[in-house]
Amino acid sequence: xxxxACAAWNDLLGxxxxxxxxxxxxxxxxxxxxxxxxxxxxPGDPIIALAGEYGNEAYYSEMRAKFGLDRPVYEQLGVYLxxxxxxxxxxSYVIGQPVAAIILSRxxxxxxxxxxxxxxxxxxxxxxxxxxxxxxxxxVDLSISIFSLVGYALPVFWLAQMxxxxxxxxxxxxPIYGLTSARERYTGFRLAVDVAHHLALPAAxxxxxxxxxxxxLTRAGMIDALAQPFATAVRAKGVxxxxxxxxxALRNALLPVVTVLGGRVGYLFTGAVLTETVxxxxxxxxxxxxxxxxxxxxxxxxxxxxxxxxxIVFNLLTDIIYVYIDPRIKYDR
Amino acid sequence: xxxxxxFTTLFLVLVLFLLGACAxxxxxxxxxxxxxxxxxxxxxxxxxxxxxxxxxTEELMPEFAGGTLVVAVxxxxxxxxxxxxxxxxxxxxxxxxxNGLVALDGNANPVPDLATSWEVSDDAxxxxxxxxxxxxxxxxxxxxxxxxxxxxxxxLLNFHSRTKAGLENVLASIExxxxxxxxxxxxxxxxxxxxxxxxxxxxxxxxxxxxxxxxPTQAEANLSPIGTGPFMxxxxxxxVEVRLVRNPNYFKPGLPQADEVVFRIIPDAxxxxxxxxxxxxxxxxxxxxxxxxxxxxxxxxxxxxASSGPGGGFCIMTMTFNLEREVFQHLEVRQAFTHxxxxxxxxxQVIFGQGKVAVAPINSSISWAHLSDGPSYEYNPGLAEExxxxxxxxxxxxxxxxxxxxVHFPSFSKYGEVLREQLAAVGIALELxxxxxxxxxxxxxxxxxxxxxxxxxxxxxxxxxxxxxMYVSDNIGPIPFSNGAAYVNPDIDALFAEAAATADLxxxxxxxxxxxxxxxDDLPYWWIVETDSSRGIRSACHGFKPWTGHxxxxxxxxxx
Numbered sequence: 001x002x003x004x005a006c007a008a009w010n011d012l013l014g015x016x017x018x019x020x021x022x023x024x025x026x027x028x029x030x031x032x033x034x035x036x037x038x039x040x041x042x043p044g045d046p047i048i049a050l051a052g053e054y055g056n057e058a059y060y061s062e063m064r065a066k067f068g069l070d071r072p073v074y075e076q077l078g079v080y081l082x083x084x085x086x087x088x089x090x091x092s093y094v095i096g097q098p099v100a101a102i103i104l105s106r107x108x109x110x111x112x113x114x115x116x117x118x119x120x121x122x123x124x125x126x127x128x129x130x131x132x133x134x135x136x137x138x139x140v141d142l143s144i145s146i147f148s149l150v151g152y153a154l155p156v157f158w159l160a161q162m163x164x165x166x167x168x169x170x171x172x173x174x175p176i177y178g179l180t181s182a183r184e185r186y187t188g189f190r191l192a193v194d195v196a197h198h199l200a201l202p203a204a205x206x207x208x209x210x211x212x213x214x215x216x217l218t219r220a221g222m223i224d225a226l227a228q229p230f231a232t233a234v235r236a237k238g239v240x241x242x243x244x245x246x247x248x249a250l251r252n253a254l255l256p257v258v259t260v261l262g263g264r265v266g267y268l269f270t271g272a273v274l275t276e277t278v279x280x281x282x283x284x285x286x287x288x289x290x291x292x293x294x295x296x297x298x299x300x301x302x303x304x305x306x307x308x309x310x311x312i313v314f315n316l317l318t319d320i321i322y323v324y325i326d327p328r329i330k331y332d333r
Numbered sequence: 334x335x336x337x338x339x340f341t342t343l344f345l346v347l348v349l350f351l352l353g354a355c356a357x358x359x360x361x362x363x364x365x366x367x368x369x370x371x372x373x374x375x376x377x378x379x380x381x382x383x384x385x386x387x388x389x390t391e392e393l394m395p396e397f398a399g400g401t402l403v404v405a406v407x408x409x410x411x412x413x414x415x416x417x418x419x420x421x422x423x424x425x426x427x428x429x430x431x432n433g434l435v436a437l438d439g440n441a442n443p444v445p446d447l448a449t450s451w452e453v454s455d456d457a458x459x460x461x462x463x464x465x466x467x468x469x470x471x472x473x474x475x476x477x478x479x480x481x482x483x484x485x486x487x488x489l490l491n492f493h494s495r496t497k498a499g500l501e502n503v504l505a506s507i508e509x510x511x512x513x514x515x516x517x518x519x520x521x522x523x524x525x526x527x528x529x530x531x532x533x534x535x536x537x538x539x540x541x542x543x544x545x546x547x548x549p550t551q552a553e554a555n556l557s558p559i560g561t562g563p564f565m566x567x568x569x570x571x572x573v574e575v576r577l578v579r580n581p582n583y584f585k586p587g588l589p590q591a592d593e594v595v596f597r598i599i600p601d602a603x604x605x606x607x608x609x610x611x612x613x614x615x616x617x618x619x620x621x622x623x624x625x626x627x628x629x630x631x632x633x634x635x636x637x638x639a640s641s642g643p644g645g646g647f648c649i650m651t652m653t654f655n656l657e658r659e660v661f662q663h664l665e666v667r668q669a670f671t672h673x674x675x676x677x678x679x680x681x682q683v684i685f686g687q688g689k690v691a692v693a694p695i696n697s698s699i700s701w702a703h704l705s706d707g708p709s710y711e712y713n714p715g716l717a718e719e720x721x722x723x724x725x726x727x728x729x730x731x732x733x734x735x736x737x738x739x740v741h742f743p744s745f746s747k748y749g750e751v752l753r754e755q756l757a758a759v760g761i762a763l764e765l766x767x768x769x770x771x772x773x774x775x776x777x778x779x780x781x782x783x784x785x786x787x788x789x790x791x792x793x794x795x796x797x798x799x800x801x802x803m804y805v806s807d808n809i810g811p812i813p814f815s816n817g818a819a820y821v822n823p824d825i826d827a828l829f830a831e832a833a834a835t836a837d838l839x840x841x842x843x844x845x846x847x848x849x850x851x852x853x854d855d856l857p858y859w860w861i862v863e864t865d866s867s868r869g870i871r872s873a874c875h876g877f878k879p880w881t882g883h884x885x886x887x888x889x890x891x892x893x
Contacts, residue, residue: 043768043775043776044769044770044772044774045771046771047771048813057810057811059494059497060811060812060813092411094410094411094412095411095412096412096550097412097556105571105572106571106572109572161603161604164603165607169611172611175613176604176607176611177597177599177604177607177608177613178573179573182403182597182614183401183893277600278601278604279604280597280599280600280601280604282409282571282598283572286572286600290408290409290600293769294771
């Protein structure tokens with residue numbers, strides 16, 4: 001590891017990082033209490049999902065009592081927090097299984113989708129941004145800019161349906177929906193190919209907006225960096241344009257991109273709700289939607305906890321990455 | 334040096350953000366069927382279908398058609414015990430694993446299922462069922478009358494909301510004189526029993542599995558159910574699919590036809606449709622009205638009509654008048670609504686002809702109870718205006734007589750738009766309040782904070798199950814989908830009680846017709862349209878029974 005990197009790492013081990021890590025549980029507690037009150041004070045309760053719609057009054061009150069829904073909200077919150085401290089996320093009202101098991105079973109497929117979309121959008125967005133910034137207002141720049149503007153404006157659900165209609169339905173290049181083929185029972189390599197084939201459209205649909213965003217940010221950052229005095233100085237030293245762009249300007253341009261990418265995790269989840277619904281992709285986005293419709297409080301709380309945790313952790317990672325990208329940033333001891 | 338670090342960094346950024354994503358990716362689908370014992374190992378690489386059964390040329394149905402059926406469902410119920418819920422999502426999958434005592438044919442008439450025959454005493458108090466012999470559970474344990482008694486007493490009467498509400502106060506005892514006989518005895522005459530014993534209303538569960546279970550709603554067996562039904566549990570991948578395989582020892586000869594049924598979870602309706610048209614699925618439960626002609630005309634797909642299905646049926650879109658509101662205490666106002674609303678337009682423009690205009694409170698498919706010649710209220714806006722004038726609600730300066738709200742599920746917003754326009758023409762301002770299901774229930778039945786609403790009330794196979802709940806006075810209160818109008822009429826209460834205790838079907842039908850005459854005079858609700866469902870199938874598939882939870886019992890496709 002180069003020495004400057006070691007120094008940066010040592011910086012991070014200082015107070016700042018520790019403080020940030022200690023803040024995590026407190027932030028999470030605040031989020032939990034707020035969201036718990038929010039969803040429990042919202043109108044409606046899960047009684048129909050629990051008991052069906054043809055029961056009599058005695059049955060409904062029996063079921064409410066069984067799941068503790070008849071108790072005051074602060075008491076329900078207390079029970080939830082106590083269980084949470086013991087690592088117990090509770091039982092889903094509707095699915096009748098432990099929340100942790102349900103979320104874990106859906107996590108890999110969502111990560112596959114979100115991770116692929118993230119990879120596509122980061123790589124292609126940065127590449128296109130650099131290309132566009134090479135000669136501002138050139139035909140290349142214009143076409144990339146138009147593409148990213150349109151891509152950013154397209155609603156994900158509409159784009160997803162169009163992809164299904166044309167690329168899967170009319171042209172038959174891709175399967176319409178799902179994670180695997182229903183009529184086959186593939187294993188091993190053939191299964192991986194089958195999953196990749198099914199993954200292509202949803203990942204592309206989910207990535208388009210992010211690609212557009214990363215492209216625009218990178219382009220703006222590059223143009224900005226190239227206009228700065230250091231760029232002139234580097235040029236004066238006789239460094240090639242290619243080297244200037246990739247080794248000097250891009251570093252400066254990446255800072256805002258990293259900030260945005262780190263903060264986009266929550267957005268990716270939002271997009272995943274839509275994409276997973278349209279493509280019948282079996283992930284957490286759909287679980288969140290179903291749980292909201294059914295007022296399945298334990299699942300909702302578990303999901304909120306996980307998403308908030310992820311956003312917090314990714315923000316922390318973003319701060320750490322800053323130090324690597326920009327030597328000027330140091331966190332105080 | 335700097336440049337190298339830059340690319341290291343770039344890489345690091347991605348790696349860090351993808352931290353979780355990269356590692357578990359290969360795990361995603363590795364688990365559905367690790368054993369895969371039934372996999373045909375030969376010729377998997379062929380482009381053509383691997384399992385092509387030789388097509389018999391003669392007219393006779395082959396002994397078993399075989400093949401894999403793919404059925405699209407909208408939701409993953411997550412748990413598969415049909416005895417503890419009335420939910421469509423559970424029944425649509427789990428009903429194929431179980432049986433009821435009797436089944437219902439396409440006209441809702443009882444036909445044998447686990448019970449091959451039955452006798453009803455003349456006073457309709459005692460029902461004796463003779464069970465099929467030699468039936469075994471999927472794990473090999475013999476099925477007996479004790480399973481039936483256990484299922485009713487320990488599961489259905491505690492957890493199945495419809496069966497519990499219907500039977501718990503009228504059923505006196507269930508006895509099992511021998512292994513193949515079950516006797517139901519009622520406190521008084523009870524006529525509708527045979528209509529509520531099919532696999533959706535009263536699936537029979539295995540006593541040897543559930544007798545030791547403390548809480549049947551959270552039993553492990555709910556995730557690997559054992560039944561007597563045509564298909565056996567194979568595997569479940571949450572959010573993805575449920576696979577069932579043929580029960581080789583099914584007690585009905587020649588059934589089921591298919592080797593395997595795969596329920597694929599596809600939440601989006603248009604994706605389901607695309608998948609059907611592309612041949613990726615064989616059967617979907619609902620075709621949106623505007624797409625129906627295209628599906629019907631295509632050589633690859635067909636439509637099956639049904640007015641009932643697992644989880645409910647014979648539904649009427651019904652407008653509720655909150656009779657606790659001053660304005661709706663005037664009969665003229667309620668009559669004015671009936672004349673102001675053009676139901677034919679709603680049938681054409683909202684549900685695209687998938688149903689018919691309602692003429693009575695009981696669905697026309699329940700023909701023995703339906704009133705076909707009651708008082709009719711023609712579309713006549715002029716008459717509506719006269720009635721409103723007579724009730725004292727004159728048009729104000731802005732042309733509005735009064736404003737009422739209209740609570741509805743977001744999915745019914747088209748009804749709201751058309752009704753608002755029609756009612757505005759006679760000076761009634763309708764304020765739309767779209768609320769999702771659970772909020773609607775809270776607002777309408779708990780808080781009673783509404784003027785009008787629209788709800789799809791399903792009559793189900795007998796008026797006792799799905800009609801009575803809307804009209805009797807002891808069903809007003811915080812009960813979902815109950816008497817939302819808060820309609821109180823002692824004659825109606827007495828007539829419903831009398832109907833339930835009348836054994837003779839014709840005499841019962843007469844009482845229900847009397848009830849409908851009164852309701853059509855009193856107008857606590859306005860019955861707008863009876864709705865049908867259109868199922869979509871591939872043309873190569875046959876034998877589906879679209880009205881029941883046992884819809885795949887005899888189904889197969891020529892080409893799978």
